[in-house]
Amino acid sequence: MRLFSCFCKDDKKGLPRRLSFTSASMAMGPWPVETSMCEPIINATLFFDTVPSPEALRGLVEFALTFERMSGVPVGTEGKNDWTMRKIHNIEEEKLVRVVKTSCDDDELIRVIANHMQESLREGRGELPWWEFLIIDNSGSGKSAVVLRIEHVLGDGLSLVKLFEGFLTKEDGSPVDNLVPTSMKAKFEKQKKSKWGMYAKVIPSLGKVLGLPVSKYDDDTAFSKSANKDMVYNGNRKIVVFNTVPLTFIKDIKKASGVTVNDVLFCALSMAIHEYNKLQKCPVQLKKGKKLQCRALMPVAFPRPAKETGDRSQAMRNKWCFISANMGVGIEDGPEKLTHINKVMKNVKESPVAHCQLKVQETIPPKLPLKLARQTAYDIFSRHSLVFSNVPGPDYPVLFGGQPILGCQMFFNNLIPQVGILSYNNNIHMNIIVDPKAIPQSEVLPRFYSQALVSLATSFDVSVPAEVHSCANE
Numbered sequence: 001m002r003l004f005s006c007f008c009k010d011d012k013k014g015l016p017r018r019l020s021f022t023s024a025s026m027a028m029g030p031w032p033v034e035t036s037m038c039e040p041i042i043n044a045t046l047f048f049d050t051v052p053s054p055e056a057l058r059g060l061v062e063f064a065l066t067f068e069r070m071s072g073v074p075v076g077t078e079g080k081n082d083w084t085m086r087k088i089h090n091i092e093e094e095k096l097v098r099v100v101k102t103s104c105d106d107d108e109l110i111r112v113i114a115n116h117m118q119e120s121l122r123e124g125r126g127e128l129p130w131w132e133f134l135i136i137d138n139s140g141s142g143k144s145a146v147v148l149r150i151e152h153v154l155g156d157g158l159s160l161v162k163l164f165e166g167f168l169t170k171e172d173g174s175p176v177d178n179l180v181p182t183s184m185k186a187k188f189e190k191q192k193k194s195k196w197g198m199y200a201k202v203i204p205s206l207g208k209v210l211g212l213p214v215s216k217y218d219d220d221t222a223f224s225k226s227a228n229k230d231m232v233y234n235g236n237r238k239i240v241v242f243n244t245v246p247l248t249f250i251k252d253i254k255k256a257s258g259v260t261v262n263d264v265l266f267c268a269l270s271m272a273i274h275e276y277n278k279l280q281k282c283p284v285q286l287k288k289g290k291k292l293q294c295r296a297l298m299p300v301a302f303p304r305p306a307k308e309t310g311d312r313s314q315a316m317r318n319k320w321c322f323i324s325a326n327m328g329v330g331i332e333d334g335p336e337k338l339t340h341i342n343k344v345m346k347n348v349k350e351s352p353v354a355h356c357q358l359k360v361q362e363t364i365p366p367k368l369p370l371k372l373a374r375q376t377a378y379d380i381f382s383r384h385s386l387v388f389s390n391v392p393g394p395d396y397p398v399l400f401g402g403q404p405i406l407g408c409q410m411f412f413n414n415l416i417p418q419v420g421i422l423s424y425n426n427n428i429h430m431n432i433i434v435d436p437k438a439i440p441q442s443e444v445l446p447r448f449y450s451q452a453l454v455s456l457a458t459s460f461d462v463s464v465p466a467e468v469h470s471c472a473n474e
Contacts, residue, residue: 016084019074019153021366022318024083025373026153027074032374035415037233038118040152043411044160045113051144052401054097057133060401061093063166069154069316070129070163079370088127095125097133103140112136113147114239117413121151130154143406155316157391157410158301162309163316168398168405176394180303205353209360212324213379219293221329222280223273223417224385225438231382231415236437239411242430242446243471245453247395247423249464253453256460257335259342262390264456265421265428266296266345267338269388270327271452272445277329279444285330292330296388296419297322297381300354321357323348324384334455378415386417386432393424447474 019027031037065071069085076083102112113136121130130151138144148160155163161179168176218224253264273294277285285292301320308314325348328340348354365373391410398405409431410420417439421430430449434442450471457464 016086017313018081019076019083019085020318021081021362022320023153024074024076024081025365025377026151026318027076027083028078028370030374030377031233031415032371032378035231035233035378037415038235038413039120039122041117041121041413042148042150042152042157042160043113043117044148044150044164045409045411046146046148046400046405047143047407047409048145048400048403049143049406050403051135051137052146052403054094054099054135056401056403057097057135057146058093060167061096061133064096064131064163065091065093065129066312067163067316068313070131072129073127074130074153081366088129091128092126095128096131097135099135099137101137101139104138104142105140106142108140109136109138109142109145110239110241113145113411114237116147117149117237117411118235119149121149146400147411152318156301156318156320157299157389158303158320159316159318161391161393164393168394168400171397171399171404173399176398179392179394201351202356205351205356206360208324208353209357212383213376215324215383216293217383218295218385219284219288221284221292221294222277222282223329223439224294231378233413233415234435234437236435237413237433238436238442240432240434240442240445241409242432242449243467244407245428245430245450245468246465247426247428249453249457249462249468250428252462253456253460256462257338257456259338260345263338263342263345264453265390265430266325266327266388267334267341268449268452268456269419270294270329270331270337270341271334271455272448273327273329273385274332275448275451276441276445279441288330289332290328290330294327294329294385295383296325296327296386297384298325298388300357302354302358319358321354321361322380322387323354323357325388327385334452335459338456381415384416386419387414388419388421390421391423393422395423395426397425447472450474 026040072085072087074083075086116134131154132149134147134149136145158180165176165179170176250261250264254261299320300323325344328337331337331340365376408422408424408429410422411433412418412420413433417432417434419432421428432445436442450468453468454464454472
């Protein structure tokens, strides 16, 4: 069946650029129909004391519409690899800004946001692109928010970073700097230069990639449920927001331990899950100890060349893949767990597994029947315990719509628990979204996470900020 057939004729000379299969699968739906999964919508959320007005966001809407993917809709044949973007003419720009008024505290604000996260960006909106600004104007004691709700088909985390470079300004009104870390670009440049040495690792990396859909299921713990084998999205999701942590504190632990910032955050989460399992008196963790299998899927985005990011017909895209990482949840000792995680992540960085995964997902699934391609994605997810996503942001205060941003979060509903981390203004902002029925008492995770950071800092003689100590003792 041809979808959105009224847009199929293309006005440009030549053929429009075809979407990658990763993007096309987001448009068609990446999951088996039986999962009843909602649309894959990224909810990039900014918090304010004074929320920007709808008028202030109109200029940002005009800027966004200069990007090809932000001004059109995906069109194609379900089950075929022929998807492209079709430009929508005469867009009613005012409909891309929606206002919800409320009066509540910060905890209730998060619930208000959660209630809007599953609203469709496809159905019942007329001829509009698959994104919107949702303004939550809060007259109560809590903060207000603006949520950029955007379908994943339009772009990945790095695409949104480039988009936000045009949305944000410094406090003096000047443009923000390039927000993609130079270390990320350098890492991939280093891999390119050493590609001959990498060739020897391609075969084992391909084996890992191709074996992932049939790999062993994670162990059935209080956090990692065997019910993942028959996952159905029930629409019941709870956002658990972690306490904001100073990035300088994480960097102090990183420097003292000789690992990366991501290693420290990943380790603290693993330690929090370990404590959660202990709280739930999990017999499997007690029995298996260090041999416990609890893995995360980590999205790896590939940096784009300046020529591509500067071209607004190419700047928004999905050039990323998942890699599988064992979290070492069963390891009791914090420094030992951190060493394990650092080794796991080093092995990933020094191997071509991410490149192999990207190549495989763009070549094999498009040739499979759609049902089988969806089942493959499902089989990978059902064998893992969570998704762990970490996206960089500016390390200084910025304005959005003329108003200073107090904090930010990245919310995304998924079939398995989803961890979203954003860095902004030298702070780490983090949340996890869970099924509260499958993971009861999830509200204890932020406290366990803070306790884990205190424990790691103590092990490496790093001073702990008072706010982190306070959260650990709640």
